[in-house]
Amino acid sequence: MLDLVITGGTVVDGSGAPMRAADVGVRDGRIAIIAPTGTVDEPSGATLDADGRYVTPGFVDLHTHYDAQLFWDPLATPSPFHGVTTVIGGNCGFSLAPLTPDHADYLMRMMARVEGMPLDALAAGLAWDWGGFGEWLDRLDGTTAVNAGFLCGHSALRRVAGADREVMQRLLHEALDAGALGFSTSQAHTHNDADGEPVPSRFADDDELLALAACVAEHEGTTLEAIVAGCINGFTDDEIELLAGMSRAARRPLNWNVLGVSALNPTGHERQLAASDAAAAQGGNGSADEPDAHGPAGGALAQVALRRVHGPLLLLRSEKRPAQADR
Numbered sequence: 655m656l657d658l659v660i661t662g663g664t665v666v667d668g669s670g671a672p673m674r675a676a677d678v679g680v681r682d683g684r685i686a687i688i689a690p691t692g693t694v695d696e697p698s699g700a701t702l703d704a705d706g707r708y709v710t711p712g713f714v715d716l717h718t719h720y721d722a723q724l725f726w727d728p729l730a731t732p733s734p735f736h737g738v739t740t741v742i743g744g745n746c747g748f749s750l751a752p753l754t755p756d757h758a759d760y761l762m763r764m765m766a767r768v769e770g771m772p773l774d775a776l777a778a779g780l781a782w783d784w785g786g787f788g789e790w791l792d793r794l795d796g797t798t799a800v801n802a803g804f805l806c807g808h809s810a811l812r813r814v815a816g817a818d819r820e821v822m823q824r825l826l827h828e829a830l831d832a833g834a835l836g837f838s839t840s841q842a843h844t845h846n847d848a849d850g851e852p853v854p855s856r857f858a859d860d861d862e863l864l865a866l867a868a869c870v871a872e873h874e875g876t877t878l879e880a881i882v883a884g885c886i887n888g889f890t891d892d893e894i895e896l897l898a899g900m901s902r903a904a905r906r907p908l909n910w911n912v913l914g915v916s917a918l919n920p921t922g923h924e925r926q927l928a929a930s931d932a933a934a935a936q937g938g939n940g941s942a943d944e945p946d947a948h949g950p951a952g953g954a955l956a957q958v959a960l961r962r963v964h965g966p967l968l969l970l971r972s973e974k975r976p977a978q979a980d981r
């Protein structure tokens with residue numbers, strides 16, 4: 655007996671296999687059958703007609719700022735309408751934890767400015783009384799309709815730590831121990847706080863960024879996200895060196911945002927992707943020679959903005975792994 659059968663859809667299973675007409679049977683909350691349309695004859699508690707639709711695994715949106723919204727909108731609307739079932743927050747250095755009472759107002763107003771969130775909603779929707787990253791995660795535990803994970807943001811770390819590097823490192827380790835997915839930062843001139851001043855992460859020097867990235871290397875399954883001015887304008891050599899250096903220090907891939915392809919600058923994206931080659935070349939050497947028990951070596955990943963695909967705007971990730979760069 656199946657719980658559910660999804661009939662008449664076109665299955666795109668995410669494996670790279672060609673799309674195909676198939677029915678999908680679910681038993682005990684798991685996919686039990688994928689079979690040609692009309693061939694599932696096991697009884698089912700429910701049937702969903704997917705005629706004219708794609709049936710796919712849920713999309714992972716790795717760059718969101720749902721950190722606050724999830725407190726009053728567990729569905730992360732409208733992402734699920736576009737097929738997204740997993741959202742990653744805390745990007746661009748803008749996590750809501752760690753937090754201390756004297757910095758809650760600053761972080762709230764910064765979020766309102768940098769992500770265009772209504773200040774009234776932020777003030778009414780959250781208690782702003784948590785402390786460490788783990789305590790903040792606990793507030794969302796079991797409350798969201800989507801899967802959600804969060805990076806620990808540089809601006810929150812720097813504000814709470816008073817720019818003390820050792821304190822930042824300690825707080826980041828605590829966050830990663832408590833379940834943060836990694837470390838994020840912004841060095842982009844477009845990111846300013848409520849007073850129009852640079853957000854805290856923009857005051858960091860390269861040594862600080864590398865030191866914080868290195869913390870991530872000690873926590874299995876973690877990652878990096880970073881924004882620099884060149885993500886939009888075209889990378890400078892220094893920026894490529896910095897992003898590759900962070901990836902190397904963390905022994906993790908780094909996700910930068912966002913790769914645009916424009917008819918006004920038809921070859922601009924090629925230099926952007928060359929940053930991935932530089933990171934892959936540096937990270938790849940270490941990986942091949944000395945396997946790392948903590949996870950894969952580094953490499954820069956670009957987040958790619960696609961055009962509209964049947965309505966929703968999808969954000970996907972492209973990557974160049976060392977093996978590809980070596981070909």
Ligand SMILES: [Zn+2]
Pocket residue numbers: 717718719745746
């Ligand atoms: Zn962002």
